[in-house]
Amino acid sequence: TILSNQIAAGEVVERPASVVKELVENSIDAKSSEIDVTVENSGLKLIKVVDDGNGIDSSQVQTAFLRHATSKISEQRDLFRVRTLGFRGEALPSISSVANVRMKTSTGSIGTEVEYKGGKLVTQKASESRKGTTVEVASLFYNTPARLKYLSSPNTELSKISDIVNRLALSHPEIAFSFISNGRELLRTSGRGDLRQVLGAIYGVKTVSKMAAIKGNDLDIKVSGYVSLPELTRSSRNYISLILNGRFIRNFPLTKAVIAGYGSKLMIGRFPIAVIKIDADPALIDVNVHPTKQEVRISDEPMIGKLIANAIYDMLRDKQL
Ligand code: ADP
Ligand code: MG
Numbered sequence: 001t002i003l004s005n006q007i008a009a010g011e012v013v014e015r016p017a018s019v020v021k022e023l024v025e026n027s028i029d030a031k032s033s034e035i036d037v038t039v040e041n042s043g044l045k046l047i048k049v050v051d052d053g054n055g056i057d058s059s060q061v062q063t064a065f066l067r068h069a070t071s072k073i074s075e076q077r078d079l080f081r082v083r084t085l086g087f088r089g090e091a092l093p094s095i096s097s098v099a100n101v102r103m104k105t106s107t108g109s110i111g112t113e114v115e116y117k118g119g120k121l122v123t124q125k126a127s128e129s130r131k132g133t134t135v136e137v138a139s140l141f142y143n144t145p146a147r148l149k150y151l152s153s154p155n156t157e158l159s160k161i162s163d164i165v166n167r168l169a170l171s172h173p174e175i176a177f178s179f180i181s182n183g184r185e186l187l188r189t190s191g192r193g194d195l196r197q198v199l200g201a202i203y204g205v206k207t208v209s210k211m212a213a214i215k216g217n218d219l220d221i222k223v224s225g226y227v228s229l230p231e232l233t234r235s236s237r238n239y240i241s242l243i244l245n246g247r248f249i250r251n252f253p254l255t256k257a258v259i260a261g262y263g264s265k266l267m268i269g270r271f272p273i274a275v276i277k278i279d280a281d282p283a284l285i286d287v288n289v290h291p292t293k294q295e296v297r298i299s300d301e302p303m304i305g306k307l308i309a310n311a312i313y314d315m316l317r318d319k320q321l
Contacts, residue, residue: 002119005097012094016043017160022091027051029084034176042157052132055107067093099140105133167248216311225276233270257305261312
């Protein structure tokens with residue numbers, strides 16, 4: 001029902017940035033090679049995500065807006081080897097219950113356009129056949145004034161959106177991202193799979209020139225990425241990004257492992273800029289811990305931590321730092 005979707009929205013759709021995250025994750029899951037994100041007024045007026053992914057067949061479009069309808073896992077054991085970013089089937093019904101949503105989607109033949117207002121379908125018609133999906137979310141939280149009231153300033157909400165898009169772009173250098181806010185381009189990546197290029201687009205070329213590649217391997221686990229040299233630090237841990245199997249995660253022990261890799265080479269209270277990619281067998285990871293899926297359980301976390309710390313240590317030693 002619309003009410004239970006609004007309740008779920010309380011967990012999944014906290015703020016405009018959460019909407020952007022869910023929509024872009026859907027575009028990534030749909031195997032897009034290009035994803036364009038546009039927002040107006042920090043996402044409150046409009047959030048638009050255009051992708052060139054697989055699209056949704058016209059017979060499945062309404063289903064996609066039903067709670068717990070996911071095309072991504074079909075049996076229980078799939079839950080223990082999730083390879084997609086989504087799998088709970090909550091985002092579209094939640095978002096459409098607290099906004100006006102228009103979706104145009106096509107698998108390559110005749111497309112479909114639907115419009116939902118406050119969770120109710122108001123239009124469905126045939127649409128253009130360009131393969132891919134466009135989702136427009138307008139008037140977010142228009143029917144949940146309490147939620148609106150708890151948002152931060154427009155600038156803070158915009159920087160949260162920007163953060164999310166940056167992280168998604170870092171997680172997927174093989175996808176060309178663009179991010180435009182009130183007509184201003186804030187990010188553009190090439191989609192050529194070059195993590196260094198994405199880092200440059202986000203942090204600037206000068207910053208990236210003070211970062212070095214790291215690498216580590218174990219039987220089931222691969223670690224790679226870029227970390228800043230000890231001369232380049234920040235006063236917050238927020239510049240340490242962890243990407244596990246293409247999913248941006250928060251994980252304190254692994255964040256500490258990054259810092260530990262520098263040994264005594266960092267000043268107290270200073271932290272590196274780092275993007276650490278971890279590739280592991282999905283069976284070792286439980287992503288079904290929290291609705292936003294940023295927290296995951298990893299078996300063998302200490303081992304991954306050692307791998308990360310050693311990879312950084314080795315890089316610094318090779319550079320005689
Ligand atoms: P989940 O991602 O957990 O499956 P969502 O509510 O986010 O649930 O999306 C529901 C379904 O709609 C997805 O399983 C997928 O089949 C379809 N879908 C949503 N967005 C897109 C998109 N951009 N391209 C293709 N399919 C999509
Ligand atoms: Mg989803």
